[in-house]
Amino acid sequence: MDNFDVIIVGGGLAGLTAAIHLRRQNYDVAVFESKPYPHHKVCGEYISNEVKPYLEFLGVSLPQTFQFNEMLLSIEQGKALKANLPMGGFGLSRYTFDHLLYQRALELGVNVFIKSVNSIKFENNKFRVGLESGQEYISKFVIGAYGKRGVLDKGLGRSFIQKKSPWLAVKAHYKLDSFPNNLVAIHNFRGGYGGLSKTESGAVNFCYLVSYDSFKKEKGIADFNQNIIARNPYLNEFLNDAEMLFEQPLTIGQISFHKKKPVENHIIMCGDTAGLIHPLCGNGMAMAIHSAKIASEAINAFFKTGLWNRSQLELEYDTQWKHLFAKRLWMGRQLQAILLNPRLSNLSMGILANSPYIVNKLIKNTHGKIIQS
Template sequence: MKEIIVVGGGLAGLISSIELAQSGYLVTLFEKKKYPFHRVCGEYISNEVAPYFSANQLLPDLELPQIQQFELSSIRGKSLQMPLDLGGFGLSRFALDQHLVNKASALGVQVHEQTTILSCVFSGGKFLIETSIGRQFESDLVIGAYGKNSILDKKLSREFTSKRSPFLGVKYHVKTDAPKNTVSLHNFEGGYCGFSAIEDGKYNLCYLGSRSVLKKYGSIAEMEENVLCKNPQLRHLFKNSDFLFDKPEVINEFSFAPKKLIENHILMAGDAAGLITPLCGNGMAMAIHSGKILADLIKVYWAGDSLKRTELENAYLNEWNSLFKKRLWVGRQTQKLFGTKFSSELAVGLVQSVRPLAKRIMKNTHGEPFQ
């Protein structure tokens, strides 16, 4: 029997599990949290995934806002709008991940919730996996789909873990009066905030900020009042929305630095392979696509009895690089145009006066729709 372990039940982990289980592989998925749960994510999903999702019925039965407009504002609140060529839709991870894990379980994936993988060691052609529930597991193949930060990164001594990350991610769901067809990106000192509609008349307000700014103001509420609300567009949103969570969803310690795709023979997918800056709005599409191409290649290189590990690793490296490497680089360069007064004014001015440049950046940080 072809047994595969997937570490992490976000989009990359759930999609690869579904694809492999559908083809008869025995998949065990470990997720440290309990579904359904909220995650820090802007929840704007690029239409890159639309054909794949609809062909495979991967969307929950909900009315989803279709998003075709982009709004950008500078720290001072100067703003512009432009149409999105590809566009996307809004859907909470709370609803999407729950739907996908139900689908995975129905296909026979063994889902272990509230189970953290503490270590994963490759020796003699097999992986030995240590879990937080005291049990060990063995497997021929491991997919690392554990997202932007995990205990495993440190365990594997991944290069980017040697530097502390300056970033902070915060998310809310709110109810307010705003257009449903627009995704906005509002700058503030040290970061930027995304805003767009999701299901059930709700909106997602999610920002990437700086830990040093948070430290200066002492609390998230003080930072929002004194820094984010300096942008009049954000002030309007903060003052005219009903916040639906008791407290914000917060993450820190994540890196946009390049990562190694294969560590100790673990095949990384999604953010564990490389995190694109959130302003590009397609980290989820990349996680879904990488989970799918990895599963497709496993089916090719582990079709018969023998697993062709070296060929699989080389093929995955080639395909991943050709699909995602350039996008991550362009995203890193574009991020430099955000988060300071000067750069945010420049970004708005540039996008306003050189529309083809803005379109080119968007094109270069996105992929083609896939099936």
């Protein structure tokens, strides 16, 4: 049985960030990730600039990317509003971003296993992390960074897993050279909204979130795009002019924005495993990276100072996590109630498209502060 200081389950942004941070402090770290790198992921691929100094501190060199300083918001009827993005962000595909962090983790000596974890048990003050093969790994700490929802949540009996998750998301890259390099566009349609922005390759990422109730009325993605999405004139123009670069769009279902606990069964949850925010209400990627930082700092404080016991570390992480993210996630859940009601959704998007003041407030609240290293 292999022994590690920290085992990280899930090698997405949160898991790899924590691995790099902890490995830099000389801990024995293992990451378990189900899928080989690199791979595409369903995501809007707009990253808030707040993460840049911290990534630099971790020694992650970002490639040349498009910088976004403008946002366009439109509603189905074509009304639109432009706003500046004061902090701004950049466009980087998850294919490249996750791979970049993976390579940095390997360079530092993180043990990365491309294997799925199917159980995490806490006994006698240590963790036993089990794979399908029956093989087990031991560690002092486990960081749960396995994303939005999975079999592990069922095994842990997490309460959100029982609740309905009425959202699905669709994403693909498109070729459309005329799309502005500095713009993030958010377009509303019946039952959802989608984002458009350029990635590092020059491809435009189109990623949308839609309620099942709205999506299931159509026969599939092609029909949904043609009959619902194309009612928004901006999206109609995009779909007519752009050429899809993926063979098939990627989809994910059962997306849950329900409340989760940042620590469960002594596992320190990071990124979406601790809580997923509506993309309209926050930058999930920056939150994933930030949560990995505070988890790594808490674990380091435990080992280095010897002042805390496990419950104090857990309390510290829980408190910090709530302080940083609970308000944004609460806002996201209020938004969910509005977006799931077609009349309220149209009304509220209409109000947004007419209110620069509210849009500016929303932009301010969806971006955090620069993450200090």
